[in-house]
Amino acid sequence: MDNYQTPNLLLYIHPLASFCHKVLIALYESGTEFEPRIVDFSKEDSSAELFAYWPVGKIPLLLDRMRDKTIPETSIIIEYLDEFYPGPQKLIPSDSKLTLETRLWDRFFDLYISVPMQKVVLDRLRPEGQRDGLGVEEAYHTLKIAYDMVEGQLGSKTSQTWISGDSFSMADCSALPALFFADTLLSFRETHPKTTAYFDRLVERESVKRTLIEAEPYFEFYPFHDKIPKRFRKQNG
Ligand SMILES: N[C@@H](CCC(=O)N[C@@H](CS)C(=O)NCC(=O)O)C(=O)O
Structure with missing residues (x-):
């Protein structure tokens, strides 16, 4: 039996995109599980989903399926992760x-x-x-x-x-x-x-x-x- 459970978090990314690196580093710091979905901007069927959620079409974009939330913009994504999916390393200091x-x-x-x-x-x-x-x-x-x-x-x-x-x-x-x-x-x-x-x-x-x-x-x-x-x-x- 396969024990795999779909993670709460889905992240639209491209592995070469610098702003995606920023959020990937945050996710790897916290060890938070997520499903990466690669967006290929040269293929309409690949990017259509992203544009439907966030019409300016920027990656990364985070979906939290458990809270039914769409979170755009890297700094907001990291603040969100730090609040709701914190890891051992707080990325926003409390001081x-x-x-x-x-x-x-x-x-x-x-x-x-x-x-x-x-x-x-x-x-x-x-x-x-x-x-x-x-x-x-x-x-x-x-x-x-x-x-x-x-x-x-x-x-x-x-x-x-x-x-x-x-x-x-x-x-x-x-x-x-x-x-x-x-x-x-x-x-x-x-x-x-x-x-x-x-x-x-x-x-x-x-x-x-x-x-x-x-x-x-x-x-x-x-x-x-x-x-x-x-x-x-x-x-x-
Ligand atoms: N201010 C945005 C910038 C995101 C951004 O510029 N992402 C680039 C990839 S590194 C992008 O989506 N480029 C595709 C495009 O502009 O069509 C953030 O912090 O999330």
């Missing part, structure tokens, strides 16, 4: 000062690193003649400023393993995919030592390792895949 700092750095990585990174990547996928050179230039400018601010934040406390202190949080879930992909566009490795060391700590985390291993078979579809460091490729050579 109110730290909560604000966690939310701030979560927003920061999304808005000032992931969003400009997406701009550059999506622009590369546009046909020649329809590209937005000025927008891309602005995106690189934002990345430069954001890297300096992350470097400053990482030097701001006497003891700081993670971005907002000694506890791994939602902000660190946002940081990993933001830095992973942004580094392939504008590398911080030679210029931002604290950010580099922080990134190296992030990639040692089991939740992150698992997320990157699952993404690896799809890296070849990333337009800047040649800039992904070899240590993240299956064939390390």
Whole structure:
């Protein structure tokens, strides 16, 4: 007899999508069971279900079948998981000062690193003649400023393993995919030592390792895949 029970949670994702990595890391941190459903935007029948739930069509999207709830937006999803499906590692600290700092750095990585990174990547996928050179230039400018601010934040406390202190949080879930992909566009490795060391700590985390291993078979579809460091490729050579 098969003991498999459908998990309460269903997550629409794509294994290469950076915002999905953010939520996958949170789920792997807590060890919460979920059913992943891969969305292929090039196939209407694959994405129709997602658009029916969330017409802006962004992934990830979480369904909680037990509570009959649809939860969009990565930060809201992680807050929801932390409230209703908590794991050993609280991703939203209960200390109110730290909560604000966690939310701030979560927003920061999304808005000032992931969003400009997406701009550059999506622009590369546009046909020649329809590209937005000025927008891309602005995106690189934002990345430069954001890297300096992350470097400053990482030097701001006497003891700081993670971005907002000694506890791994939602902000660190946002940081990993933001830095992973942004580094392939504008590398911080030679210029931002604290950010580099922080990134190296992030990639040692089991939740992150698992997320990157699952993404690896799809890296070849990333337009800047040649800039992904070899240590993240299956064939390390
Ligand atoms: N603010 C959203 C951003 C989500 C997002 O941009 N997801 C991308 C994948 S990384 C997406 O769905 N892209 C498909 C599209 O825009 O058509 C969140 O935090 O959930």
